[in-house]
Amino acid sequence: xxxxxxxxxxxxxxxxxxxxxxxxxxxxxxxxxxxxxxxxxxxxxxxxxxxxxxxxxxxxxxxxxxxxxxxxxxxxxxxxxxxxxxxxxxxxxxxxxxxxxxxxxxxxxxxxxxxxxxxxxxxxxxxxxxxxxxxxxxxxxxxxxxxxxxxxxxxxxxxxxxxxxxxxxxxxxxxxxxxxxxxxxxxxxxxxxxxxxxxxxxxxxxxxxxxx
Numbered sequence: 001x002x003x004x005x006x007x008x009x010x011x012x013x014x015x016x017x018x019x020x021x022x023x024x025x026x027x028x029x030x031x032x033x034x035x036x037x038x039x040x041x042x043x044x045x046x047x048x049x050x051x052x053x054x055x056x057x058x059x060x061x062x063x064x065x066x067x068x069x070x071x072x073x074x075x076x077x078x079x080x081x082x083x084x085x086x087x088x089x090x091x092x093x094x095x096x097x098x099x100x101x102x103x104x105x106x107x108x109x110x111x112x113x114x115x116x117x118x119x120x121x122x123x124x125x126x127x128x129x130x131x132x133x134x135x136x137x138x139x140x141x142x143x144x145x146x147x148x149x150x151x152x153x154x155x156x157x158x159x160x161x162x163x164x165x166x167x168x169x170x171x172x173x174x175x176x177x178x179x180x181x182x183x184x185x186x187x188x189x190x191x192x193x194x195x196x197x198x199x200x201x202x203x204x205x206x207x208x209x210x211x212x
Contacts (some may be wrong), residue, residue: 003033003115004034004132004144004145004148004200005037005077005126007092007127007142007144008034008035008111008141008142008144009038011109011111011140011142011144012035012038012039012042012109014109014110014143015108015109015140016108016121017106017108017109017110018039018042018043018105018107018109018110018111019042019043019044019072019103019104019106019109019110020032020035020042020043020044020045020106020110020112020113020189020190021045021047021110021111021112021113021119021204022042022044022046022048022099022113022181023046023047023056023175023176024043024056024059024060024063024165025045025113025156025165025174025175026150026153026157026164026168027114027115027145027148027153028113029063029112029143029157029162029164029165030113030156030157030162031043031112031113031144031145031157032067032069033067033156033160033162034144035111036067036069040068041070042070042111043069043070044064044069044071045072045074045076045100045103045105046060046071046072046074047074047096047100047204048073048074048075048093048097049075049076049079049096049177050075050076050079050081050095051081051084051091051095051177051178051179051180052176052177052178053167053175053178054182055165055166055167056165056167056175056192058095059109059165060168062163063163064123072103074099074100074103075095076095076098076099076192079095080094080095083095084177084179084180085179086181088195088198092202092204095177096202096204097204098200099109100204101133101134102176102203104133104137104139105133105135105137107139108139108140109139109140110131110139110140110141110142111141111142111143111144112142112205113143113144114143114146115143115145115147115149115150115153116146116147116148117148117149117150118174118190118191119189119191119201121201122205125143125146126143127142127143127144127146127147128140128141128142128143128192129141139144150162171182171183172192172193173190173193174190174191174193174194176194176202178203180194180195180196181193181194182196
């Protein structure tokens with residue numbers, strides 16, 4: 001496994017327009033901390049689904065202020081706050097997938113905080129892989145923390161005095177939109193509290209069909 005900082009430096013050096021997505025969960029914040037050491041002004045894309053916990057918004061604003069982040073808030077043109085009650089797939093598509101994929105068309109390298117141990121759906125995650133958007137644009141998707149464990153993430157945060165989202169202290173292990181996030185239903189599966197256990201992915205890390 002390539003050293004994380006070496007991989008980050010290599011990928012940033014080869015990038016023209018890099019960005020990083022952040023939900024302001026622990027691994028995202030740790031990754032942003034590392035990226036800023038090399039590229040302080042890297043755009044940090046946050047998907048404002050209009051459904052986040054109030055604690056998430058407050059934490060986002062606090063970290064953005066402390067670190068002087070180049071924060072880019074993405075939001076659907078026409079949010080539908082109650083859509084999650086009818087169809088979580090449609091809700092994720094409108095509030096997460098659509099706004100993100102539209103924004104990613106402006107970048108050539110996309111950094112993510114994904115890790116293989118987060119879910120079986122991410123077990124084969126590559127550190128660097130091509131990602132083709134629906135319009136045919138291809139960018140590099142880079143997940144420097146792919147081989148890290150949750151302990152690695154928390155150890156890094158402690159070593160660098162990085163405050164983490166307070167919701168972890170309330171027992172949450174994977175934190176997304178408030179209506180579709182609960183404490184884990186399965187203690188061995190940190191993402192089991194997402195969408196009532198009905199699914200594990202919202203769609204933003206799945207290759208879209210071309211032309212969509």
